[in-house]
Amino acid sequence: MAKMNLLQAINSALDCAMAKNDKVSVFGEDVGHFGGVFRATSGLQEKYGKARCFNTPLVEQGIIGFANGLAAQGSFPVAEIQFGDYIFPAFDQIVNETAKFRYRSGNEFNVGGLTIRTPYGGGIHGGHYHSQSPEAYFAHTPGLKIVIPRNPYQAKGLLLSAIFDPNPVLFMEPKRLYRAAVGEVPEEEYTLPIGKAEVVKEGTDVTVVGWGAQVEVIEKAVELAEKDGVSAEIIDLRSILPWDAETVAKSVMKTGRLVISQEAPHTMAFGSEVAATIQEQCFLYLESPIMRASGLDTPYPLAHEKEYFSDHLKTYEAIKRSLNY
């Protein structure tokens, strides 16, 4: 075990994967010698050479198109899109190509080796082009898997699973926690399951669900609720496609209440899907409507970042609304 921040954990996962299989390569804008703008690929070019860790020209649609081809050839490309906000030129390649490669060919071909890494989310004074949480756009795309880790330990284990998963995975990294989240992480290879939620904290009065950086916000909100004598169960979905409805439903059948806290704009954020599914599966167990704390239905602002953000106070208020309904 070693103390690592989230970036170091990502770097360690890439290092393990590249050491294990020489068909793993990492590339993207500034990823090579410089090690990426956040330094997630630091030292990998020196260690594995320019053929396996390299800069690409500045073209996101090209990066993912290239990665699709490389994966179809049988490699394990780990393509970096510098910011989640800049993934959209590659939307066609991801939605129409990556996600449908296997299906459209009757499994003659697949790009299962592909992993797309991209930082997402706010809290870094980035305004609307360095802060978005675009996971819901992609969650509407059958054929993709979407993984969002909450801390360094989760990040390494889930990224290693993503790289060697036989399906293409969009791996979204909470950039606000890159250096802020520090924890014990094994130096050797280990994996964590994709599609399985984790009960982070057990409780009896209300279930609070989130993913990625929002889990930290939920933990702070639950601390406030505990001072009011509330026992909250916290669930980290870890992956939103596929997502673990069973774990959430089981918890809601116990607590009778569900709050979803999410960073993305309220309308059609992934919490909408969670709410719809849970009301189907737990209708008779629910003691109050499912509550959501989300971003506003506006682009992500700069000067009003604090006001926009679905912070611990808004999440705490949502918990109270759920309990006092």
Added chain:
Amino acid sequence: MSMENTAKTNVTSKLEVIPGHAVNIPVFQLLKEDGTVHKGAKLPAIDKELALKMFSTMQFIRLLDERMFAAQRQGRISFYLSSLGEEAASIGSAAALAFEDMIMGQYREQGALAFRGFTVEQFMNQLFSNEKDLGKGRQMPVHYGCAALNFMTISSPLGTQIPQATGYAYGQKHSPANKDAEKTCTLVYFGEGAASEGDFHAGLNMAAVFKVPVIFFCRNNGYAISTPASEQFAGDGIAPRATGYGMKAIRVDGNDIFAVYAATQEARRIALEEGEPVLIEAMSYRMAGHSTSDDPTGYRTKEEEEKWRAKEPMIRFRNWLIAKGWITEAEADQQMAAHKEAVLAELKKAETVPAPHVDEIITDVYDTPSEQLQVQLDALKAHIRKYPDAYPATAKGVK
């Protein structure tokens, strides 16, 4: 063939492979590095008043960049992006346009905006995201925009402005107001890195097909964050690509303000008189880091930087002006001191201007806020009233 395909096709029975570097475009230069003029070179017609305005803008931008970079380091603003070494490219090109021509920037053309008349106060209000910022505090620092100055608001995603410029210029060309004397064009800036984006291809191809008055102005400054041009493209830079689109091109020394001015003037003439787009590639060097978020020592050598420092654009222009007798050393220094005073005063002022009112959080998403957004705003204000200490920038305004 010509019925279906307008590319000229000569038939040959000899197998011929065209080399990848068949086009090699020289760099147009008028002012040498020491500020003297090439023998026989014809300088563009620039009078004293215009020359001094260009120089003053250059000094201002040099100073602004230096002060605001420092302000970011002091934690007073969240981000900054300097144009150090590239002032001649943006100011020389903006000076060759008519005021009514539209400028679409990437994010390193503060010189063009300052030349158009954006005030020190306006720069500061944007950089501090305060309530006086024309962009209402919504974008990161340096994402300027000003409709009154015909300068389109900047967007971070790279290259998106390139096809937009083609569309804007198409609108200009077909506007009923587009009379001979008042014809306008669009100039769009982007870097050699952004020229790798798909939008570059789309924008240039459509402009050539539709024959619109747009000037594609590429600042080739050698780097896209850490990625050197040598890892960005294998060909001879950006200018030769124009040939593939059937478009005219000029390659110019981006550090020579007279050459940039002359090149842009000619491009504008072609755009308006011949009704065709032109690609200009201005060769320069990004002397600063990409932004306050990176440290260039991680990806390039001091020797390389020094080599380019000798070619920087301000000294040669200053030397030329002094030799011409249009300014003295002392006057140039005084001008710089005046810029410094103005920048420091406005910086202090802008820092104390409040953040935009929280009501602005829902405006401009649509022409008028939807019912749903109004409900969200009301809930937000009730929340802020409950926890005023957690939202210090706006709590005062919601009492």
